[in-house]
Structures are given as C-alpha cells and as structure tokens.
Amino acid sequence: MQSALDRARELDAADPLARFREEFVIEDPEVIYLDGNSLGRMPRRTLPLMQELLAQQWGSELIRSWPDSWLSLPSQLGAKIAQLIGAQDDEVLVCDSTSVNLYKLVHAALALHPGRTEILTDGANFPSDWYVLAGIAEKTSHSLRGQGGPDENTALLTLSHVTFKSGELYDMAALTKEAHAQGALTLWDLSHSVGAVPVHLIACNADLAVGCTYKYLNAGPGSSAFLYIRRDLQEQLRNPIQGWFGRDNAFDFGLDYRPRTGIDRFLTGSPNILSMAPVGPGVDLILEAGIENLRAKSLQQTDFLIELWQEHLAPLGFTLNTPTEPHRRGSHVSFGHPDALAIDLALINEANVIPDFRTPDNIRFGCTPLYTTFAELANAIARICTIMETGTYKHYCGQVPAIT
C-alpha cells in the first residue's frame, strides 16, 4: 500500500482544488469522511451566515426581514443553482423537500397528458421516488412501470440522473430524446448529480427536474430541495398543493385560488428560511471551484479508487458495483461484499473511516472533490484491508443499525 499512498500524495500536491478543503469545518483530520454523497460537510462560511440570520435578521429585525431578506430567497437561491444545472435563472426554485417537489411536479405533469395511462421509471431509482410515484399512480389510476422504454402510453419518464446504489450516470440527452419521440415528458432527479457532475438541462431538452441540497451542495441536514420547470411549461402546469405562497397576490387574503405567474406558483407555504439559507454558501463554493474542475477531480478520484480496488480489494472478494467507463459514473464508487454491512460498521467504529452501506451488499465511497484528498482514499483502502486481514469486521456480523 505504500506505493498507493506515495501516488496519492503526488496527486494531492498537484491538485488545483486543494485549497477548498480549508473552506470546510474539519475537526478531526484522522476521520476519513467518505459520505459527502449523503450529507456534505459544513462550509466554514455557513456559521457566520447563520449567526447573522438568527441574531440580526430574526432576533433584531423580526418580521421586517420577510420583505427585506426572506421572500426572495427561494428564487434567488434557485437562480444560483440554475448556474450548476444548465438552466435559466427563472426556471429553478428552492423549496420543500425533494420528495414533496417530486410529488408536485409528477402530479402537474400527468395532468398535461390526460389521455396517457402510464408513469415510467426503473428499478435503480431511489425508494422515496418509487413511493411517491406509486402513491400518485394509485390515486390517479395510472400504471407504474419499472422497466423497459417509453411508448405511446407513457405520460412521464422519471429517473435518477445518477443512481444511489451503483453511482451510474445516465445519458440524460439520449433518454430525454427517446421519451420525447414517444410524446412523453421527462423528470430528472438530480440529487446525486447536482454539484458532482455538470448537468445541462436546457441543452438536453429536459422538461422537469428536482434535487436535494444536503449532498454535494453541502447545505446541511434536511436543507431545502429545488425544482426545475422548463420555462415554456411553467404556465401550463398547476401545483397540486395549492397554498398561499403559490397564489397570485397572497396578501389580499381572498378566498379564491389563482396561481402566480411563472415558477413561483410551485411554492406552497412559508419558505423554510432556516433550512434554505445554507444553500447559498454551499453553491457558491461549487461555483468558485468550477463544476468542470470538480468533475475532472472527481473522475481522477473514482478512477484511483477503482485501480486500488483492482489491486487490493478484488483479491479479498470485493466486487465493483459501479460502471468502469468514466462517462457512466457519478461521484461515488460502490464496492460489493457479502459482509458489506459488517465491514461498513467496522470501518466506522474501529478504523475512523465513514463510508455508508446500501442494501444488499454495497459499501459506498463518496468522493467530494471540494474536500476529499487522494491520501484519504488510499488510507481508507488500506484500513479496509486491515479490517479484512485481522477479521475485526466479524464482530459486527448480524448487527442492524437504525441508519446506514
């Protein structure tokens, strides 16, 4: 493993993004954090921002902060995210959670195609997406199909852009084209791609998208999600959850509902200001580093992990559950092993490495190029080897924690 560590140190020394690691709170450099694909680290600049928000905006200014600082936040932060996903400023809104945004957009999309009977997704999509789709399908009498391509019955094709288990990156342009050729709309879940891979929604002709901000955008636990609606669709779609923030001129308090113009109609209730504000510094850091530069480093890092797997983990019985072709890979690598959960727990509890586990056999190593170093990757692989060679992981066989 020494040669791997030497190579890692050379790669770190040559890394043009190395300075961004200092932008994050890293209390214990011995802990190798490889779960930024699930909950990103906290940017240092988020702390003074939240301090100001609580003490000044809420504490001192009180309700006056709504017009002065808060009302515009969903669209202001949406415009920031738009720069990362190849959209226009007025096509993205920050609000609610990913699951709720998915619900709103799927419902709205189905209403555009009343004659079509089917929602199409695939088995690699995130379970929450499946639950939302199944619930809507049941209520609206659509069928939900999980395999094959779009056809003349398909109202909507919805997929994860990068899948959560294997980290496979889908060809958004080709799949969108295929759906459009059948007259179906597309909705992309960008939760595992935003901030990790360049996304070009307009260039791909995508209709709708949702995504989360607490993974690669580092906005904190439960931070507000976002939604995208192609501009020419905005006036045609109706928000199924009609709340006052989506109503034209909410403060006349009339009892009739008239949707606002543009994407703002997809707001529902009061924006979650406290969970939304940290999206700002999170996205700023990505914009400062440049998404193309981050992608280049991410591919270098996932390539490095795959090389180390081949050399050190494959002989110990690990499979590679992530595509080897770079253009089909997001920013995490999944290693498969029959004792994956026990190995994951041993890494966390005995080896100061924090990856995560996804059933049935995946240990996910998330590469977050703003702060992950090559040395961390080499050391993490060395620590897996130690756990396997000493058999420490066997103490954890049969344990099932509440959160993996």
Ligand SMILES: *Cc1c(COP(=O)(O)O)cnc(C)c1O
């Ligand atoms: C993380 C993730 C979500 C999260 O949904 P929330 O409602 O914000 O908890 C949804 N979809 C995908 C594909 C995800 O990876």
